[in-house]
Amino acid sequence: MSATAALAESAVAFRYRASTDTGAMVEGTVRAPSRDAALRELRRQQLWPVTVDPVAARAAARPRVFGATTSRRRAVAHWTRTVATLLDAGATLDRALGVAQSQCAHMEVAEAALAIRKAVQGGASLAEAMRLQPALFNSLHAGVVRSGEAAGSLAKALDTLAGYLEEDEALRAQLASALLYPALMAVVATLGILVLLLFVVPRFSTLLADMGGALPLSTRILIFGGDIVTRGWWIIALLIGGGVIAVRTLLASPETLLAWHARRLTLPITGHLERSLATARFTRALGLMLQAGLPLLPALRLARAGVGNQAMSADLERATQNVVRGNGLASSLLGILSPMAVQLLAVGEESGRLDALALRAAASLDDEVRRTLRTLASLLEPALILLFGAIVGFVALAMLQAIYAVNAGM
Helix, strand or coil: CCHHHHHHHHCEEEEEEEECCCCCEEEEEEEECCHHHHHHHHHHCCCEEEEEEEHHHHHHCCCCCCCCCCCHHHHHHHHHHHHHHHHHCCCCHHHHHHHHHHCCCCHHHHHHHHHHHHHHHCCCCHHHHHHCCCCCCCHHHHHHHHHHHHHCCHHHHHHHHHHHHHHHHHHHHHHHHHHHHHHHHHHHHHHHHHHHHHHHHHHHHHHHHHHCCCCCHHHHHHHHHHHHHHHCHHHHHHHHHHHHHHHHHHHCCHHHHHHHHHHHCCCCCHHHHHHHHHHHHHHHHHHHHHHCCCCHHHHHHHHHCCCCCHHHHHHHHHHHHHHHCCCCHHHHCCCCCCHHHHHHHHHHHHHCCHHHHHHHHHHHHHHHHHHHHHHHHHHHHHHHHHHHHHHHHHHHHHHHHHHHHHHHHC
């Protein structure tokens, strides 16, 4: 068999979506031995690829629809991935930004992408343009892009950033999926109880009042609860609304917000879960930044921006200052990150593989968070069933006791 025939046999079909020189989007397939070879072939055809995936992998993958239901975070990750892919394929920055903006299905992200492109056309760097959109791009995004621009490897920096955003969005989706069924069960059960209190109990209490006689304690409690819901609903609504406004006002103060975030980390179950999740985000960002070629101190400051807890972020800033003074990274992070993550970072410092072991720590913590959530969800479901079953049982018991009491009185 000739070398040409062997190469043809080893070629893989790739499905692509690409932009032409006029900006039109085209789709099709191309056969090549590798993805890089497919990119070169498309570039030879004067096409600017947006996505290039093996046909089998694409068919097996779950379709990703960027429509009205696309979340803002997912849209930002998609925009970043598109720009990185086009730059890696050899497109100019302006063309990459234009194609990525045209592919944005989320209105807010599309408007920000258009503003970024106009700022770049006006002479700003991409990092500066992204920094002008703080609602979508924080200091982590802008810092990674700025480092890529300085090193002349913007495509690699954006690819690194896109990987971080996609991993974070995937973890968020798994968290939401794990809590969806318990939340749905709670909503349905609450609606059922409200129907009982709003419609069944008032009619039942009217019937009992017409019959007269003394009512059992359970029935009086049930009727009192029904009266609160039917007659005092506006008081309940005012209390809930006032509570929400009061909480938002208190948390608007940086000091109160910092104290609340610190308090959250000390809660029995959710505190450990939040610390693990924040540690996973920090170590993943740190590992990716180091792999992208950033020095340790800038990587630490950028990774800190991805931590959602303000108290933990402040602790990480103090740890960064300790590293500036010459202390070791792992020793500076003791008591801030989870013990397992600190030990992996210590081994990474000693072996010179800090980036790889930071990513390993993030993957391990992601798995721990998923296991914890699955356990909590499996415990929460029967707990909710027992709770709402007990409430419905109390309602039925109160009604039956009242009927027996009325029959005994007659």
